[in-house]
Amino acid sequence: MTPGAILLDLDDTILNFSGSVEPAWRAICARAAAGAPGLDPESLYHAIDRVRTWYWADPKKHKEGRADLRAASRRIVYEALVSVGFDAPDLAKEMAESYRDLRERAVELFPGAADTLAELKSRGIPLALLTNGNAVDQRAKIQRFNLAPYFECIIIEGEFGAGKPDPRVYRAALDTLRVGPEATWSVGDNLEWDIAAPQRLGLFGVWVDAAGGGLPQDTGVCPDRIVRSIRELL
Secondary structure, three states: OOOOEEEEOOEOOOEEOOOOHHHHHHHHHHHHHHOOOOOOHHHHHHHHHHHHHHHHHOHHHHHHHHHOHHHHHHHHHHHHHHHOOOOOHHHHHHHHHHHHHHHHHHOEEOOOHHHHHHHHHHOOOOEEEEEOOOHHHHHHHHHHOOOHHHOOEEEEHHHHOOOOOOHHHHHHHHHHHOOOHHHEEEEEOOHHHHHHHHHHOOOEEEEEOOOOOOOOOOOOOOOOEEEOOHHHHO
């Protein structure tokens, strides 16, 4: 079917935001270990991976962390350093800041993403961009990649005052686009925020499985469609 409108996620849907996570952390750990005798970069990397998995899995911490990514990274690094025997807040801050700088520089559009948005817009399909996170970081990415012209509606958690999966976010986008949920697709990589929550409101959920790993075995979410990239929307 041809949608009456599409609500699109930003990070890991239009922008490759997470692809640089492991390389960036490994580079930062190697750099830190070179200046701290006795600090093993591999052990530190695995400690960071363990702490950040714990941190981001908690919904409350996730909400707090995405409001200030640099503060979240400082906490993660500090706790990881302590777990390997280094109580070093100054080093934690330096590592966290360097990591976030690396991540920001590494963000890029997925291949074909801009062309897909342009084509959808040319077909007269109203588009909304719904993204969680703080206003400064998310607006900077939107401006950097000149994404605003594709969208009739942009809702950023830090500006709107609520983020996905709050139903108010999707309803506000539908109201702005002047469409009903039954005619609208929600497209993104997060099974709860971009699929399950919109489906509960009657939207058609399209899950972007960029890694191609398929649905997790323990999920109860059933997307209406699965794609590897938004290019498949065409």
